[in-house]
Amino acid sequence: MSTQEYSIKALEMISGVKAHTIRIWEQRHEAFKPARTATNIRCYSDSDLKKLLNYNILLHHGFKISQLVAMSEEELNERVNATFAPHEHDSVIDNLVIDMIGFDRESFENKLNKLILNLGFEEAVNQVIYPFFTKVGLLWQTSHINPAQEHFVSNIIRQKFFSAIDTPYQKSPNPKKILLFLPENELHELGLLYSFYLIRKAGHDGVYLGQDTPTRDLITTWSSTKPDYLLTHFTIRVPQDDLQQYLLEIDELINPTPLIVMGKPAEFMADNQLKGIHYLATPSELKHILTR
16 A cells, blocks of 8 residues: 655645654654655655654644654553543544554544543544644645545545534524535535534524535525525635625625625625625634524
8 A cells, every 4th residue: 555755745735743853753763664756855664653643642642752652653652542532632633644644544433532531522523633733634635645534534524523413403583594515626524524513403494505515506496495595615725706706696696695604715795795795704603603
């Protein structure tokens, strides 16, 4: 099985350990033995990255690098598993990255389950899952992980969202109906699923269309369901002019129904003067709308 290759700068970006420190650990402790490219540039493997992340976790639990380099891979993994604490968010994120790199479904799911059990689903998302995916998204966009790794963890986490969404919730005394969709070619739905969860938890009715929704199908559904709001979420960056034109087109087609827009690529809409389009920067802003 082929593995991903990493530069020393990629290791620094993923782990937070400075490249200078990694070099010192190599020279003084032989912690890593990177391969070299034809131009003599260091080249690290998946196992090197996992080892570095394990070192980083255990260093925060009082171990010294001289102790860590003497441990076998099995002992490192055992020590890391023994120190897993859901409230130590940075360490949890590093743990999840390790499992993502190794495609270790059982370990990844076990950690997620402990996280949700200890923090509750909403806090687990806000404190760990969102920051984890922010990191994963950055690594994916800069080609420091491969798309298969991102898809692997996304599909596991999607199942957790669906389980939370399917939980019975008390109906709101003033229920709203929200139509949720992603635009054509937008496939990253975790942000939209979280909005759906918040809508269901608040006792409202969500009509969930999901990924890659053609405008014609969206308008047909809007016309037949007559929602109080439409909600969409952007993850993939597209040219600002194209995004604005799309939102203006949807706004015109669904008038007078308000359109809620979320996701960092659409943050330029925060200052728009249009009555029908509302940009929300955080899930807490959506919760505020849901409690009106």
